Amino acid sequence: MNPQADPAEDALLQHPWLPVTIDGVQLLSKPWFGETAYRILLTDMQSVWEEKIEAAAVEKRSQELNRRLRASAAAFFSHLCEVAQPCLSGGQQTGGEVQMSVNRQQDGDLTLRLKSELAGLPFYWEFRCSPAPVALVCAHLVRPLLAMSRLLQSHVEQLEDLLFRKDEEIQDYQENGATLSRGTNLVLLGPNGISHWEPASTKMLTG
Amino acid sequence: MNPQADPAEDALLQHPWLPVTIDGVQLLSKPWFGETAYRILLTDMQSVWEEKIEAAAVEKRSQELNRRLRASAAAFFSHLCEVAQPCLSGGQQTGGEVQMSVNRQQDGDLTLRLKSELAGLPFYWEFRCSPAPVALVCAHLVRPLLAMSRLLQSHVEQLEDLLFRKDEEIQDYQENGATLSRGTNLVLLGPNGISHWEPASTKMLTG
Structure with a gap:
């Protein structure tokens, strides 16, 4: 083919x-x-x-x-x-x-x-x-799905990195005594607040 | 099987x-x-x-x-x-x-x-x-990859939501005159700064 x-x-x-x-x-x-x-x-x-x-x-x-x-x-x-x-x-x-x-x-x-x-x-x-045939299944399902998973995985990593940096920025504001006008903090997670995701998302292809 | x-x-x-x-x-x-x-x-x-x-x-x-x-x-x-x-x-x-x-x-x-x-x-x-056989390829590759892609996709959506809320919080601090001790803002993206990701990540399974 x-x-x-x-x-x-x-x-x-x-x-x-x-x-x-x-x-x-x-x-x-x-x-x-x-x-x-x-x-x-x-x-x-x-x-x-x-x-x-x-x-x-x-x-x-x-x-x-x-x-x-x-x-x-x-x-x-x-x-x-x-x-x-x-x-x-x-x-x-x-x-x-x-x-x-x-x-x-x-x-x-x-x-x-x-x-x-x-x-x-x-x-x-x-x-x-x-x-x-298996060759068709590989071409139309396995390879695109694998490519998509890799793309999403790298996207997740970049988003996690961004989140970490934003948390640092928020922490800096708080340490300098800044307060929110809208009441309590909007996001209550700490810098490690998203770490519970990692075990599920980085495991490769278990059935 | x-x-x-x-x-x-x-x-x-x-x-x-x-x-x-x-x-x-x-x-x-x-x-x-x-x-x-x-x-x-x-x-x-x-x-x-x-x-x-x-x-x-x-x-x-x-x-x-x-x-x-x-x-x-x-x-x-x-x-x-x-x-x-x-x-x-x-x-x-x-x-x-x-x-x-x-x-x-x-x-x-x-x-x-x-x-x-x-x-x-x-x-x-x-x-x-x-x-x-194709049944084995489906069980060991196609279904796990599809499940992983769905999981990652939903993870991406949740991370994007979190980022959006952190941006709101940062914006609130800034509007209240808060400044960073570490110099310039660590994260320069606005609330829509991650939107360019979406077209790539939400398209389903193209080859």
Whole structure:
């Protein structure tokens, strides 16, 4: 998997994971819809699934699931984006009745079934997601989460340093006999008042 | 995989990941050594590997790799723990010459070859690690990292709140004409001085 060679992969790496609830099931979702193709990643934090589908396969599946419906591939795909994207992004549906169900197969696959309406007729779609490989889980979950944890950890350290310096400044004012106009001190913690945080935040990755 | 049913799994979930450099390769490692068995997890953040081995297999492999060496299974295992545990925990070796090499196989397996000395004869061992399933990657990396990020995020918010209140207190002293004995103000940031942090820290999991 070479991100440089695959614009969908590249775009998807830049996307955030979005919390969604589909059919009562809480998932994190990363949907990407192009002009004629889409790719989605889903996880319940126990498993990770993906589907990547190109124009020809979208058209074939549209016809297979919607035998009575006559519409161009472009019209199908445009309608699919319109109704599916909000469901997979945790946003509000843009109107119309859209039903979506989650079905976890014995073989580990995850199918999201969508029912909507197009030109007055029912419109069906299935997102047929397969278990994702570990390399994808590392690229889209492990490495970004580790980078975020490191960033937050260094942020915490800088904030703690700032707090320590502010405490010194406050102590200096107090030692010089300054009093507050607003009554009692606003912050009652001493210079070590935040030290109880450290054991929890600096431990690495216990389960 | 049911953690309740497997003490090694249970113990391993409580262990932190440890940064190690073996044969010039940087890895994160989670080793667990029991009385007669061990389990290790390794990751280079692109792939994740594991080996879980029981007493009988340890004995068989000891004999296969050390034909000239005559020692009890207990003596083999005790020596293995003594020389391998420091290498896999990022700690100092406890004396004696221990060489370890990393070999990544075509089939995705990862073999760590160890050479040491036992009773004056060379002692060989191979950690034969296979790619770990996604469920393990989720349990040992994704969920702990997500929990840690959430904890750190909430810690950051509380520290920012504390800083804001300390700034108010400092401002109050200053408005009442207080001056510092140590010269210029120690902390020059205003109440909004930390707001530039927020965009970086609150974005979720981009790649």
